[in-house]
């Protein structure tokens with residue numbers, strides 16, 4: 001258990017700055033999620049923390065100790081990879097014991113710690129099996145046990161669930177989170193799945209192109225995204241292009257006059273959350289518009305309507321499914337509305 005601090009940590013390959021100065025302070029016991037599109041530098045960041053990749057600049061501290069250039073085995077980090085990377089010819093118990101033997105622990109200590117780690121991931125009865133005799137979810141739990149056995153100060157999880165099918169992923173992510181909390185492990189998990197990130201994180205870091213775009217809680221990122229990238233990456237949104245013509249007034253590319261929050265006059269994007277738009281509204285809404293339904297997604301818990309407002313403007317409206325007997329169909333005319341505060345303005 002330890003606090004982890006990164007100061008302007010960076011990595012260049014040739015002219016390519018794949019991690020361009022990442023500064024982070026992860027509290028002892030915190031579960032931080034790094035979220036960002038493929039290729040934005042998430043894995044490279046984790047590998048620098050683990051010591052598998054040497055930084056081009058900046059520093060990393062674990063528990064107040066500068067680990068920037070320490071060899072991987074000299075820093076107490078544990079990393080779980082997307083591919084489980086188990087040794088196929090070794091049993092589950094041998095896989096878990098391997099890292100402990102490398103650390104030259106006594107035989108009794110190795111056995112005790114391996115057993116404890118397998119118990120934590122609920123695989124006590126599987127010690128003598130080979131990896132191929134386990135399901136994907138079980139293999140990933142072995143990979144986790146192998147890391148927990150070394151009792152890392154910092155746990156690093158690189159898309160640990162992306163090889164699992166959706167149902168299993170939902171289970172295992174909750175298991176990992178509960179275990180992390182129980183052990184009080186400082187953890188960074190990488191994912192490109194925003195739903196997963198929102199479910200497990202204490203705090204989230206959104207990255208793109210090697211840089212941090214925003215750090216915050218789920219609510220911070222969703223309600224106050226720092227920029228249009230974050231707004232588009234966390235939560236669903238519809239973007240209307242246009243311009244702020246005066247503070248509080250937005251005109252879309254399709255010529256709709258809308259009320260919005262303040263914003264500096266000029267070219268801008270108006271970002272709307274689908275669930276903040278209401279259907280069939282009348283009075284009291286700052287913006288009231290008529291449109292035509294072009295597409296309907298029946299998602300079960302929600303129904304989404306794509307509503308054409310002008311030749312250039314279409315918005316997504318999400319309705320909670322409360323068992324209404326009539327759901328608008330493609331081609332129906334509908335009235336929709338939203339309050340000015342429901343929209344976020346980003347200068348373009």
Ligand code: ADP
Nearest residue numbers: 013016018036037038039040041042043044045
């Ligand atoms: P992510 O995990 O977010 O998908 P990575 O950290 O794996 O991203 O990679 C970030 C970028 O760095 C990618 O464009 C990748 O091609 C590049 N990259 C990663 N490792 C190397 C390497 N050893 N040599 C050159 N480029 C690399």
Ligand code: MG
Nearest residue numbers: 042043044158
């Ligand atoms: Mg990666």
